[in-house]
Amino acid sequence: MNQHNTIPGFVSAAQFDTLFERVSNWGRWGPDDEKGTLNYLQPEHILASAALVKSGRHVSLSLPINTVAGPDNPHPSIHHMVKTHDIPTKHGEPRFAGDYLGSELHGDSRTHIDALCHVSYKGRLYNGKLPASVTSRGATLMDITAYVHGIAGRGVLLDVPRFRKVKWLEPGEAVTAEEIQAVEKVQGVRLSEGDICLFRTGHHRRRLELGAWNNSCEGEGQAGLHVNAMPLLHERKVAVFFPDGDGETVPSNVEGVPYPVHALQIAAMGMACADSLQFEELIEVCEEEQRWTFMVVAAPLRLPRGTGSLFNPIAIF
Amino acid sequence: MNQHNTIPGFVSAAQFDTLFERVSNWGRWGPDDEKGTLNYLQPEHILASAALVKSGRHVSLSLPINTVAGPDNPHPSIHHMVKTHDIPTKHGEPRFAGDYLGSELHGDSRTHIDALCHVSYKGRLYNGKLPASVTSRGATLMDITAYVHGIAGRGVLLDVPRFRKVKWLEPGEAVTAEEIQAVEKVQGVRLSEGDICLFRTGHHRRRLELGAWNNSCEGEGQAGLHVNAMPLLHERKVAVFFPDGDGETVPSNVEGVPYPVHALQIAAMGMACADSLQFEELIEVCEEEQRWTFMVVAAPLRLPRGTGSLFNPIAIF
Amino acid sequence: MNQHNTIPGFVSAAQFDTLFERVSNWGRWGPDDEKGTLNYLQPEHILASAALVKSGRHVSLSLPINTVAGPDNPHPSIHHMVKTHDIPTKHGEPRFAGDYLGSELHGDSRTHIDALCHVSYKGRLYNGKLPASVTSRGATLMDITAYVHGIAGRGVLLDVPRFRKVKWLEPGEAVTAEEIQAVEKVQGVRLSEGDICLFRTGHHRRRLELGAWNNSCEGEGQAGLHVNAMPLLHERKVAVFFPDGDGETVPSNVEGVPYPVHALQIAAMGMACADSLQFEELIEVCEEEQRWTFMVVAAPLRLPRGTGSLFNPIAIF
């Protein structure tokens, strides 16, 4: 029997609430904290990450912006030209071409980072704040500008398909705490305080080879973390979580909670989380360099009141 | 008489065309090069920049995204909520708030980076390519994905108002090659091969204190480079240019060329250029650390066919 | 003394609440009515309006869509080409050009119609419904599709500047019930049950001649109805109100109520109201035909959950 292909046991609603309490960081950094686990990422970690820059290679962790509707892109971004070089500039040369981008800031086919106001669980945001603090004009608390000065630190890639010796995990497969530790061991890395965890299920490798699919709980679902992995991330004081899917195992392993990983990571822990990164270029560099740690620098757009942002995180070796 | 407040002599159309040829990099990196001066920024420069990370401080170089129309923002960005926490998630908790950003990707009040296809001069893009390569569906050459893996290197701030002992340069004031060298001397820095030049005129300090103004050639204009500074940047092999205005002296000092700096930097040199950065937070750190060099990491959104991108560059000390 | 240039007496908060009750139609057409005063406009009125079609002339009552930011257009509409004829069609000719329109659906510089859900007063929409019925995903009650089959009926133009023998009313000037009756008398018309009242203050004539101004209560304001005119419209059973400004006298004549006409018309009466129509072409036809009644046909876009719509009403003579 291949344990990796076994979906671990279902978690009851009561067990989940206990788990929520166990990993909660409410109050840990004060009642008005807006940084959550990013508080773990201190200057010494940034220095240590810069010391990982040895070859000067650097690589994008972002998907291309997707303007084509599809099963995982029901709300495609729009990209319009507002001017090509057919329009003279007043008063002479040069001429300028320009364009326009319109996009939702979350969604399964776009690489984005979530603000802590993005998720509420049972009527509370991270730190116990009220969901009504997000109004129809935007977030009045814990918006994406909490991360405005960027995230720089040590990236640690956990390449689960490499560990399992598969191209990708199949929808519904869950990665447990035990497996994370096994991956660490094989790769010779250990998630530590202040780290940026890059969590690879091979989501986009699957997408490239099989085409897009509906990975929501209405569709086929996706591979991701099992909720039992959250105490490990909590104890290790991981600061940032960057998965290639959205981090969730879908369908959910938790009774009555369709997206339990988001509930734990964002609402309970205040973790800086992104969704839908792309690691296919990264893993080539990792293999060539035979290392799975590097400097990562990422920054959201500076969008006041925003609940998230498209972004393009960069790994530097 | 204060030479800094004197607008240097007007440049004739013929002189400008000579200057264009002098600084041109057409063909230097092959006929299909899409990276331009970013070719100067090599791995050793990235390693050297990482070695500048000593305190772990980091700071955004971006303006907030501006959704309010004004004299320098005729096409305001839009930020809409697509969902607040009033909408239940199907099948249970948690709930999610989400939003939408729509924005032109150039413009004086938004921090953005230009693709090389953005500027044509007399019917040619950088490297002699044809402007018709930018179609109504976007750029087929030299789009913003040329920079997709990000820009990481040594940032060198030239703080011209600090040198002049003023809060900001006034619209129309031009910074010459001679003044750049004088600033370097006072700050103890020297622009070198592969550098990211951060060029501060105090544009946004002025804006914060006096309010926005029309800084185009139809309005009051702005302070920026004199075109005679371009051979210096060319000889020094500067890779990247990040100004706080858009780098131009407006009104132009060149006969019949309203935006000559863009013509030289982008169409002739193929320089990686951004517009409208914000250095007011940066200069506080520079003063405290008493240094004007640091690591800079910046990445455009991964927008195929784009002529530019909003971005949030980060300086790391 | 010219009574027309006198702003009638201020209305107290208590008087306003009495007025609100007096003109309220809550419950008149049942607890779930979504049509409000449009219930007055019956088939016989439509037949009578068609009988007014005698010359076959027809004219738009709409402003051009305004993509230029200005004092009365802080959120300009956007109009982008998505394709020009530079892009071949797959498999052969012909080619197609296409475009994109993005626009807020209310606002002072765009001709639009309001849904009844658009306005709440003291925690209630028309008919006593709750404002929370408008969620972050749109209106669940009384959206603009209540008018989806269009509005067709008799238009009656009240041309107040013509009556006053001025080009336009100045900001802050209010039109009272008495003046409406005087205008009717001079023009030989009488607002009757089911009518579409076109109310002209010359707002756009002023704009064309003097340029745009900030007509909100933060700026210079605008001419419009005095709240004492509302019982007259109520008693006459006017179905639809189409003004050239937004119908309001700004600044308001009512204590603590910045937009009292909207409160009365939409929240109390359930009146089908539009804003920012354009009558400059219409009045030329009226003068030539020497009549101020005609058929009007108007329809919102069929936008489920919408709170309003851009539209282009047509007068047919």
Add this chain to the structure above:
Amino acid sequence: MNQHNTIPGFVSAAQFDTLFERVSNWGRWGPDDEKGTLNYLQPEHILASAALVKSGRHVSLSLPINTVAGPDNPHPSIHHMVKTHDIPTKHGEPRFAGDYLGSELHGDSRTHIDALCHVSYKGRLYNGKLPASVTSRGATLMDITAYVHGIAGRGVLLDVPRFRKVKWLEPGEAVTAEEIQAVEKVQGVRLSEGDICLFRTGHHRRRLELGAWNNSCEGEGQAGLHVNAMPLLHERKVAVFFPDGDGETVPSNVEGVPYPVHALQIAAMGMACADSLQFEELIEVCEEEQRWTFMVVAAPLRLPRGTGSLFNPIAIF
């Protein structure tokens, strides 16, 4: 053999060019005409159409705006709230909810009208104008404001499925000139000068019952006119064409011309054409009233430089 299910003979490229010449109206109304066949619709036709208003019933001919991506909606419209009633108005009550609509102005799942600049055939627009007159900033000729004062006239519904005694025509089925005349006979109508032809294939009945499909030439296609019907419309001097699909038989019956009906109607004839109307409500009224002629009033949004517009045409009985 059922002739209705037979696709009439393929048309060669040479035959098509002859047909193009035969129905061309280039020059008919002068070299700078922007109205095309709308010139046929004269005041007397409007008067006659108003005389058809007998019962006062009126009905929308529009689909709902579709914000959900699907096989016939690759670029869904967006509808965002910009404000709900959670935001207080400055200075007091009432409060206002508002929203935003963003949409392409053509496309198979939205009811829209085409400007004459929308279609070019072999390097020419209607009347021989050049396609480059449509720039990246919009149309400089024959934009949608040519129809700004609206279209009012006699609507004649040709209900082909009713004639064939089927619920809808299947994709690829073509309606010939002969069949149009047979439909006329059965319904007791005759398309005449200045008429607005409503052409029903049952497209949206099929969509409602079977779900959306890809009706482009890349997909299953759709039922529509055979190109041999165009001389009939030409000779009858039909002014306006409003189909429920986009009027085309797809796949095309013409060699090398994927959308021949658009080429003939718009580029050759200058016909006022719309796409993707909805007649399911209309046919109920037609059946109840037992008539297939009525007044139609329709108007595009007043969008300068636009190549088309969403709209909501109204039939009045």
